[in-house]
Amino acid sequence: MEKKTWRQLTVWLHVITSVGWMGEALALFTLLAISRTTTDGAIRAAATSMAHEIDSLLLAPLANASAFTGFMLAAATAWGFxxxxxxLAKFAITLVQLHAGIFLLSGALRDSVVAAPTPPALVAGTALMASALAFQAWLSIAKPWGKARTGAKLPVAPLPALSLIVLVVQLVRRRRELTAPRS
Incomplete structure (x- = not known):
């Protein structure tokens, strides 16, 4: 595959998965805000349950695909990490978002399916996720702050692989949770 074609395909995948991640973050925020503000128990349960399904089945794959394609672009192009x-700011934000989304937000959302009402921190967390993604989109377009000092190079080669490993582990864990008999 020609280098230009590879880069275009990777940029396209990065944009598509990033837009999907942003859409899911906004959907989670909307559903959890509805769950938080409604007095109707059936609507609260339905909104929280739908948010949990989006998180369980779609969010981790798209977030990790977005992160992985971003890492690939940074590693394989002149932009670097x-x-x-x-x-560097996008890289740091992505790592924080992956950790917070997979290990904090997902667990809290799973717990909130049975709790009422939805904790305000969960609604705030989804708003922060969407805001961080919007800020990263702005960074991609504006490219502010110039070049970083050219000092010691950070070892970044294993980071895309780490993202892929986290994705696989998380998907296997979620699949087991979804298929395990409920008591």
Whole structure:
């Protein structure tokens, strides 16, 4: 595959998965805000249950695909991970979002399916996720802050693989949880 074609395909996949991640973050925020503000127990349960399904089945794959394609672009192009402040900022935000989304937000959402009402921190967390994604989109377009100092190179080669490993582990764990008999 030609280098230009590979880059275009990777950018396309990165944009598509990032837009999907943003859409899911906004859907989670909307559903959890409805769940938080309604007085109707049936609507609360339905909204929280739908949010949990979106999170369980769609969010982790798209978030990890977005992160992985971003890592691939940084590693394989002149942008690099540490050459420009905006790329470094996106990289740091992505790592925080993956950790917070997979290990904190998902667990809290799973617990909130049975709890009433939805905790305000969960609604705030989804709003922060969507806001961080919007900020990252702005960073990609504006490319602010210029070049970072050219000092010691950070070892970043294993990071895309780490993202893929986290995705696989999380998907296997979720699949087991979804198929396990409920008591």
């Amino acid at each position: 540490t050459r420009h402040w905006w790329v």
